[in-house]
Amino acid sequence: MEELKRSVAREALKFIEDDMIVGLGTGSTTAYFIEYLGKLIMEEELEDVYGVPTSYQARLLALENGVPVVGLDEVDAIDIAIDGADEVDPHLNLIKGRGAALAMEKIIEYRAGTFLVLVDESKLVERLGQKMPVPIEVIPAAWRAIAEEIEVFNATAELRMASKKDGPVVTDNGNFILDARFHRIDDPLDLEIELNNIPGVVENGIFADIADIVLVGTKGGVKRLER
Numbered sequence: 001m002e003e004l005k006r007s008v009a010r011e012a013l014k015f016i017e018d019d020m021i022v023g024l025g026t027g028s029t030t031a032y033f034i035e036y037l038g039k040l041i042m043e044e045e046l047e048d049v050y051g052v053p054t055s056y057q058a059r060l061l062a063l064e065n066g067v068p069v070v071g072l073d074e075v076d077a078i079d080i081a082i083d084g085a086d087e088v089d090p091h092l093n094l095i096k097g098r099g100a101a102l103a104m105e106k107i108i109e110y111r112a113g114t115f116l117v118l119v120d121e122s123k124l125v126e127r128l129g130q131k132m133p134v135p136i137e138v139i140p141a142a143w144r145a146i147a148e149e150i151e152v153f154n155a156t157a158e159l160r161m162a163s164k165k166d167g168p169v170v171t172d173n174g175n176f177i178l179d180a181r182f183h184r185i186d187d188p189l190d191l192e193i194e195l196n197n198i199p200g201v202v203e204n205g206i207f208a209d210i211a212d213i214v215l216v217g218t219k220g221g222v223k224r225l226e227r
Ligand SMILES: O=C[C@H](O)[C@H](O)[C@H](O)COP(=O)(O)O
Pocket: 025, 026, 027, 028, 029, 030, 083, 084, 085, 086, 095, 096, 097, 098, 099, 100, 101, 102, 105
């Protein structure tokens, strides 16, 4: 599995050129990409490439590997954003947010000229929600009210608990995460919009109609899916 992640991360380097502003995603697959990108920059095979991190994790990895970082408010545009995903459906709609970084990821990836997604073949599903819950970032005081409201969508929501901290996970933005399991997601775009309409919801992990290209690591090599 790790080798599949490495292979898509290596393939993603082919999309990076001099003078690009690159959105740096979060998670274990993108971590390889950031490491390889740093190597090319340090070896001066790429010049004037800057990363816009989607999380503290991405920022720390970029600094550790020699990728210069800039904030979203310091750039005019993002040429390309590279990130992993938890699920990818046949229309390239995604679920993201296992790492709780979904809000900043969506802000940056929505604005990118190209959004390139890196996954291994285990992430491909027929229908979103098949394996993974939909993470929803919420204002802490509203978590219970929102968890109850989610039931209207024929779903159950659970407050995500931390493993190296007592109590709930707190996102980079200081919010909580609800993991929502839906009986069936027929229209990802519609659900994405509906969830964001609930007061107290900051963002949700459905990324409908945003991905441009998905690179899939398979045992037979890297496959490219495009919308
Ligand atoms: O918040 C986390 C992100 O959405 C990740 O990009 C996603 O969970 C994929 O991570 P990984 O590459 O570790 O499977």
